[in-house]
Amino acid sequence: MENSLLVSLSQQLAAYQSMDVIANNIANVSTPGYRREEQTFQEYVEQVSPPEGQDGPTRISFVQDAGIVRDLSEGAQQQTGAPFDLAIHGKGYFVVQTPNGERYTRNGHFALDTSGQIVDDSGNPLQGEGGAISITPDDGDIHIGADGTLSGKNGQLGKLRLVAFADEAALKKEGACAYSATEQPQPAASATVTQGALESSNVQPVVEISRMIDVMRAYQATATLTQSQEDLLRQAIDKLGQTPAS
């Protein structure tokens, strides 16, 4: 009897966590370079032996969280017109140098800092092939080619460093659209850069909302099950605990 309550509990905890993941996807629907995530679950099987001389289940399955899978498909490119808004097409990441080491991002919103370096929202310099890239007002309008070459009025200024990873799923999220890696990054061969655009988040609202309804209904169904089990228990206690009237 208690087993069925525990099975329900494992499902309800799973639903809570799924809901958190869906909420995070929806909250980040406008975050450039965000990748949607999906919680996956696995069955956890416990062997039990029914009481002596009785029939009963010999195996009980619980729900267990297996992992969160990141959807690595590319988001749509959205035109912004800002000269340092960059979108990557294909497999690749921008490299920014933070105080905690290199971070990799697909959020291509950059700007200039006081010294003319191209930096991200937190002021971390974007890395070119020879380190940070500096621009002076004398360079005029900056053009960034598909291969990441920056050029101004006075010629080439450098080339963006784009990297790729053999195992993208192993990148660790650090918040602020940045990832850290344990693996050594490789130069991204197939990635191209578009200037004046940002890669939107790849969250598809319709998918998230239907997942949300799905999770909610599953939760409700289990809650109803838990309720009826509780009623059963209550009745059993009431009935069995009754002392004869006389």
Place this chain on the structure above:
Amino acid sequence: MRALSIAATGMLAQQTNVEVIANNLANMNTTGYKQQRAEFQDLLYQNVEQAGAQSSDTGTLLPSGIQLGAGVRTASVYRIVSQGSLTSTSNPYDLAINGMGYFRVTMPDGTDAYTRAGNFGLSPEGQIVTDKGYVVAPGIAIPANATGVLINAQGQVQASIPGQTAPASVGQLELTRFPNEAGLSAIGDNLFAETPSSGAPQSGVPGSTGYGTIQQGFLEGANVNAVEEMTSLITAQRAYEMNSKVITAADEMLQQTARLGGA
């Protein structure tokens, strides 16, 4: 339940987004206005299970970990400093900057402010001033008897004086640029102030390397694209709505939980 607070961060972010879009649309016809854009980032993650951790003694690795997100935040609201379209006004003191640079304006308290809105006029003393009466640096006075004023692309101000055949040169306008003009702080009235992130102002002659030229009789319109703003508005509104749906769903789940154990 974390979903509630995550969705709340989403609603807050979209609210900021709508506010920025509203401000852009409200300033569609403001001279020299630069479009703004809200920029979002995901929040920190809680690591429950690290991807790449060993799942057995034989060295098999977990292909994906569990990192639970905490929502979204507004990272910045930045200005897109592209050139606005130039509209002809035929007013001799309407000046548009074609290219990079700002007019320097001396504020009443003696500090400097910068603007691209060139709808200037004359003060009672004959100085070129903004529509608020602040002097445009370096403070050029037009003689009272001048019959016409010509300001050329390089910012030279020449006045036609009756009785003189050649126009008299009365001053030279200057432009100011910044290493990072998106870092200027907007102080209202189309004016901007220097900040540590904009860098130090550098002054120069219009038309020289890195500075724009001056167009007399023109004004620079806002660089707001109405169609783009409207589509962004719809997207932001829908995203707001979706986040509120998450709150409803999470609330329903919590209600269900609260009802458990009731008779």
